[in-house]
Amino acid sequence: MRITIDKRPIPGADKTSAKPSAGSRYPFTVEVSDDATVDDLKAAIAKQVKSMYPDRQRLSYGDKKNILESGSALSKYSIGDNDTVYIKDLGPQIGWQTVFYIEYLGPIIFHYLVYNFPRFFYGTTFEHSEIQHRVYLLVMGHFIKRELETAFVHRFSHGTMPLMNVFKNSFHYHMLSGLNLAYWVYSPASAQGTLLAAKLGNPTIMAILTGVFVFAELSNLKTHITLRNLRPPGTRVRRIPYGYGFDIVSCPNYLFETIAWVSIAAMTRSFAALFFLIVSTGQMYIWAIKKHKQYKREFPDYPKSRKSMIPFIA
Structure with a gap:
């Protein structure tokens, strides 16, 4: 025709x-x-x-x-x-996989540079405290995990996005969770031997918050694998997700990511970490509401008891 x-x-x-x-x-x-x-x-x-x-x-x-x-x-x-x-x-379009690689690479680079080259950023050298070293490992692990998920886990429902959007999306990661967070968390103010480092370095609290972070990261990975298994390779099939986390909220991946950054904010007690937590949680909540409404619109039998992102609340 x-x-x-x-x-x-x-x-x-x-x-x-x-x-x-x-x-x-x-x-x-x-x-x-x-x-x-x-x-x-x-x-x-x-x-x-x-x-x-x-x-x-x-x-x-x-x-x-x-x-x-x-x-x-x-x-x-x-x-x-x-x-x-x-x-x-x-x-002009750019592939979503490429976008994710670019977004998550920025924080990896900034945290590496700020942590390992303090003289360039602070004009002096100093010994990092245990809390700074711990946060560095956790944050680097988070974004390396995201890069690996991009390569081996995610299957995207949309192949591309407008090219210019990559700059807007990258700012959130490169500046807020990258340069801004790294600059304040690894600063001389909380270096080894300072009162702030001693205050933040309680071994019991550090162990608890590290455990919460690891739990949230592994849970986040599990939800991504669940989403991957819903979509056969080379397709854009959409199905209702069930199982770990999905029985209470539509977007448990956002919920667990929020929990991970709550532990970082609590561990550092940094305004930079708190600011990133607020901005990122707000953005993920907007995405979760949109996804939740899409599920309900697309699937008439979608579970009515599920919330979008916050269990039993919203």
Whole structure:
């Protein structure tokens, strides 16, 4: 069947007199089979317009602007011969896996540099305290774990994101959990021999908080593995997750990540750690609410007792 590809008209424009601008490639037609999917249509568009690779396209149909979801059949949207599908150029894209590598690499670099080269950042050298050494190992372990999960665990429901977004996303990690956190936590104010180091270095409290951190990290990993196992390789299948953590909240991965950073904030008693905890928890809570609503909208049998991120509360 033949399908017309066009850009959605500007509201209020005179549709009867509107004409394509000079050099415009829209509208144009593509041919697909009667049982074609949205992915088939995107491939046909990309074949005709080389710059519009599938991940760069957002397709919609009808006056209600129904977004066509990858993997769905065109018949699901009652699209037939000689119908018009509208396209939006999402701009240059970057793979989500690459984005994650970039985001988590920043804190690894900043914590390594600030901890190991204090003269460059503080103008002096000193011996790090036990609490500083402990936090360094835990934070480095956290972000190295995230890099390994990106490589070997995560299966992404969306292949790409707009290229410019990587700078906004990276700021959160590179600056807040990277440079800002490292600069204040590893400063001479809590170095070996200071009153603050002695106050923070209670062995029992350090052991408890380290145990909480390790528990949260391992629990977070378990939830990521659960999510991975829901999606067969090479697909974007979505299913209801069950099991450890998922029986009480929709996003236990965010819950356990929050617990991990609570332990870091409690261990350091640093305003920088507290600030990052507040910002990151707030952002994860927003994501959790969005994911929770998506689950409920997509799956009519989704468990009604689950909260989004905070058990029994929200």
